[in-house]
Amino acid sequence: MTRKLPRIRNLPAGMTVLAALCGAVALPPSLAAEAPRTGAPPNLDLSAPGIAWAGFVAPKEPDYAIARLFNDFASPATGLGPVTDDPAHPYANNEVAREMRTPPTYRVADLNNPAGKNLMPWVREALSKQNELVLRGRNGESREARCWETGVPAFHLNPGLMHIIQTPKEVVLFLTGRARHIWLDVPHSANPKPSWYGESVGRYDGDTLVVDTIGFNDKTFVDSYRTPHSDKLHVVERFRLVDGGNTLEVAFTVEDPGAFYQPWSGTRNRHRVMAPNSGPAEFDCSAANDDYFNIGLEPVPTAEKPDF
Amino acid sequence: MKIVSGSDIGPLFVLSAYLAACSLASAAPDISGTYWATSYSPKIRVLGGGNPPLNAAGMAAYEKNQAGLKNSSIVDKARRVCVPDGLPRVLATPYPFEIFQVPVDKVTFLYEMNHQVRGIVMDKPLPSEKTLIVDPKYNGHSIGHWDGDMLVVESAGFNDVTFLDATGLPHSDEMRTVERIRKIGNQLEDIITIHDPGMYARDWQARFVYDERNDVRLEDYACNDNHRDLSGVKGVQRH
Numbered sequence: 170m171t172r173k174l175p176r177i178r179n180l181p182a183g184m185t186v187l188a189a190l191c192g193a194v195a196l197p198p199s200l201a202a203e204a205p206r207t208g209a210p211p212n213l214d215l216s217a218p219g220i221a222w223a224g225f226v227a228p229k230e231p232d233y234a235i236a237r238l239f240n241d242f243a244s245p246a247t248g249l250g251p252v253t254d255d256p257a258h259p260y261a262n263n264e265v266a267r268e269m270r271t272p273p274t275y276r277v278a279d280l281n282n283p284a285g286k287n288l289m290p291w292v293r294e295a296l297s298k299q300n301e302l303v304l305r306g307r308n309g310e311s312r313e314a315r316c317w318e319t320g321v322p323a324f325h326l327n328p329g330l331m332h333i334i335q336t337p338k339e340v341v342l343f344l345t346g347r348a349r350h351i352w353l354d355v356p357h358s359a360n361p362k363p364s365w366y367g368e369s370v371g372r373y374d375g376d377t378l379v380v381d382t383i384g385f386n387d388k389t390f391v392d393s394y395r396t397p398h399s400d401k402l403h404v405v406e407r408f409r410l411v412d413g414g415n416t417l418e419v420a421f422t423v424e425d426p427g428a429f430y431q432p433w434s435g436t437r438n439r440h441r442v443m444a445p446n447s448g449p450a451e452f453d454c455s456a457a458n459d460d461y462f463n464i465g466l467e468p469v470p471t472a473e474k475p476d477f
Numbered sequence: 478m479k480i481v482s483g484s485d486i487g488p489l490f491v492l493s494a495y496l497a498a499c500s501l502a503s504a505a506p507d508i509s510g511t512y513w514a515t516s517y518s519p520k521i522r523v524l525g526g527g528n529p530p531l532n533a534a535g536m537a538a539y540e541k542n543q544a545g546l547k548n549s550s551i552v553d554k555a556r557r558v559c560v561p562d563g564l565p566r567v568l569a570t571p572y573p574f575e576i577f578q579v580p581v582d583k584v585t586f587l588y589e590m591n592h593q594v595r596g597i598v599m600d601k602p603l604p605s606e607k608t609l610i611v612d613p614k615y616n617g618h619s620i621g622h623w624d625g626d627m628l629v630v631e632s633a634g635f636n637d638v639t640f641l642d643a644t645g646l647p648h649s650d651e652m653r654t655v656e657r658i659r660k661i662g663n664q665l666e667d668i669i670t671i672h673d674p675g676m677y678a679r680d681w682q683a684r685f686v687y688d689e690r691n692d693v694r695l696e697d698y699a700c701n702d703n704h705r706d707l708s709g710v711k712g713v714q715r716h
Contacts, residue, residue, distance in 0.1 A: 207579055218580040316558075318699050334577045334585065336509070341577070341587070348592050350695060364697040448596040449585050451615055455558035455700070456638075470700035474716040475556035476590075477517075477571065477707065 208337030208353065212376040213410060215333040215340075215417065221447050222417050222439035225328035231268035239264035240311075240328050240393065242435035249287055249433035252296070252394045255279040258304070264328075275309025278394040284433060292397055292428050299395045307465050311393040313345075316454035316469040318365035320389025321382050321404045322421045324349055325437040332449045340371060340378065346452020351380050358384070363400055365389060378408040391423060399427025415441045505578065506626045508658065511695065512665045512687035513573040516711040519643035521565065524668065524682040535647055535676030542645030555639065559700035561593045561615035563639025564632060564654055565669045568685045571710040573693050576665075584621055584628060589695045589705075597621040597630050609634030613650055630656040641671070649675030663689045 207216055215222070228235045239262045244250030254260035258277035266273035278296045279285050288296065302308040313319045313327060324344065332343040340351040351371040361368035361384030368384035385402045406421040417439040424432035455469040523529055531539055545551025555562045562570070572590040577583075586595040597619045603609065604618050612618075617632035637650040652673035659666055667685045671677065696705055707713045 216580050218582040220580075318697065334579050336577065336579055343594065346592065346594065348587055348594065348695075352694065362696070365699055365702075366697050445582075448583050448598070449587070449594045450596055451561045451594050453560040453615060456554060456560045469558055471558055472556060472701040475553065476704060477713050477715050 206337055207335040209335045210373050210376050212414070213373065213378060213408070214335070215408075215410075216335045219443055219445035221330040221332055221442050221444040223328070223330055223442045224325070224437070224439055225264065226440045226442070227264070227268075233265065233269060236264040236268045237262070238438075240326050242322070242326070242392065242437050245434040245436065249431055250284055251392055251433060251435045252278050252284050252288075252396050253282065255300070275303045276394050277303050278396070287430050287433060288396070289428055289430065295397050296394060308395075308467060310466065312390055312395065312467075313393070315467045316458055317467075318347065318389065318470075320365055320385065320391065320398075321349075321367060321369075321402075322406065322419075322423060322435065322437070323390060323392055324366065325419055325421075325439075326393055330442070330444060330447055331439055332447070334449070340380075343449035346450070346454065348449070351378075357381070363387075367402070367404070376409060380404075380406040380408065382406070397428065398423075398425045401425050401427040417441070505581075505623050506628070506660070507578065508584075508628060508660050508665065509576050509578045511573055511575045511690050511693050513690040513693060514569075514571055514685065514687050514710060517569060517571040517707075517713045519712075521569065521642035521644075521646060521683050524684045529641075529646060529671075530678045530681055531647075531676060532674075532678045535673075535678075538647035538676060539645060542640065542647055546645050551645070553640070553643075553645075555591070557700075559591045559698075561591060561639075563615040563635065563641075564617060565671065565683055565685075566640060566642055567593055567595075567616060568667055568669060568683075569642065571707050571713045572698070572705070573690060573695060574687075575695055584630075587695065589698050591700075592698055595619060597628075603631065603633055610650075613637075615639055617652075617654070624657075626659050628656075628658040630654075630658065632656070647676050648673050651675050660689075665689065 207214060209215065225239045242251045244253065255277045256279065258274070260276050261269070261271050261274045263273050265271065277300050280293055280296060299308065327344050329345055334341045337353065339353055342349040349366045349369065351369040353371050355370055357368055357370055363384060363386040365386060365388070367382040369380050369382040371378055371380040382404045385400055387398065387400045390396055391398050402425045404421055404423050406419055408417060408419050410416065411418050418436060420434065420436045422432050422434045423429065458469050460466040521529065542551060546553060554560045555566070561567065567588060570588055570590050572588065574586060574588040577585040577587070582599055584597040584599060593616065595616050599621050601620055603620050609618060613634050613636040615636060618634040619630050619632040621628055621630040633653045635648065635650055635652050640646055641648050652671065654672065655670045657668045665687045668682055670680055670682050672680045698704065707715070
């Protein structure tokens with residue numbers, strides 16, 4: 170066992186030659202070269218080797234308009250958008266702080282703009298309480314920073330690298346150790362078990378992946394302002410490549426007759442980056458994330474009793 | 478009796494070797510799919526029977542872990558706050574898991590429990606010794622290659638905060654493992670060899686078998702959540 174496995178450094182070159190030779194003769198079907206089947210349309214291949222989708226790529230020069238979308242949704246050109254920051258307490262995320270050389274802040278939600286007024290009273294009240302906590306210097310961390318499952322659409326907010334696996338049966342989104350399944354070409358279950366990411370079913374509409382998700386539990390927030398939702402949450406996402414294939418646009422619409430008066434929309438773009446040494450990977454958010462300084466951090470998910 | 482001469486079988490051998498090589502070059506064996514064990518044992522079962530061959534240091538560490546788990550001075554973080562289990566404990570999972578062979582340069586294992594991910598980098602060497610030391614992982618760094626129908630996975634660069642099983646079986650951060658994984662009919666077999674001279678007197682193996690279950694969808698998993706029914710998996714005791 171101390172014996173090293175065979176060195177296979179020269180394999181790729183050898184394989185190329187072999188593949189070329191093999192292609193030169195007709196082989197029985199079982200031996201014929203078979204391209205990996207992703208089931209994806211040609212213009213929506215999101216799972217090529219070495220590719221990752223970054224939620225943020227720093228601009229060469231400081232640019233507030235770009236930096237402010239480090240970990241936020243973009244609002245739609247028209248119509249109701251996501252909750253945004255209170256102009257009296259502008260939000261400076263870490264990237265804004267870095268680029269603009271200002272202190273970073275926590276999020277305080279604007280409850281008086283159209284997005285704020287679209288919230289049902291219990292949602293407004295929850296956000297109002299959250300705003301008070303933040304203004305007292307408490308509970309400003311996003312739910313994700315406290316290692317909770319993020320839900321949808323908040324799943325998209327993380328600025329890190331998303332890896333995507335496409336198979337004919339499903340599309341799996343991997344981001345910071347979390348995985349979200351989108352089941353292709355199947356209807357919703359009659360009674361999906363309530364879950365953190367809900368039941369996502371998808372289909373390719375031309376070069377767009379359209380994903381419909383229901384069956385959420387009511388334990389997540391739709392954004393990093395901690396805007397709650399009910400178990401009636403329904404999210405439709407449209408994934409497509411723009412900008413010559415360099416940008417993955419995720420445009421989504423959120424409706425929840427238990428939380429929002431009207432549906433609202435947002436967009437989150439990801440950027441194609443070459444990251445051959447990265448891939449879906451383990452993540453141990455809760456390993457060393459206790460409230461060491463007793464500043465009232467939300468506890469990380471903890472099992473009172475072991476699962477089994 | 479006709480004696481087959483070398484010159485007779487020569488062309489045949491060349492052709493079959495050529496075809497075999499072509500099949501290797503063009504299409505890796507397909508082990509992708511969803512799998513689920515039908516039994517669970519908190520104590521790892523050594524292939525061939527007996528107990529893991531702990532050396533003196535290993536014995537001392539095991540006794541310390543067992544006592545600590547019993548009096549709660551040691552926390553089983555994989556169950557308490559749901560960090561990854563580490564090898565080979567993750568292989569004992571009573572929850573389903575899924576294997577992907579897209580993109581083609583990796584084989585990715587996604588486990589329902591704690592949504593653990595293992596990325597097996599294909600046909601590349603392990604990262605440098607320095608990387609293995611400064612960037613240790615719960616499930617180690619893993620590389621793989623195909624040996625016929627067998628996926629051979631070598632892992633190293635483990636952190637030292639995991640147990641090899643739910644009883645607190647220890648390992649050092651110098652542990653290395655080799656897994657030989659293959660499909661046998663509708664089952665998947667993973668035989669893992671543990672090499673850890675810091676804790677064990679000799680290398681030893683364990684075997685894990687799973688049923689192919691493409692009828693099962695992986696579910697979300699979060700610590701302290703309402704988890705799936707495991708009554709179909711023998712040996713699971715829910716707390």
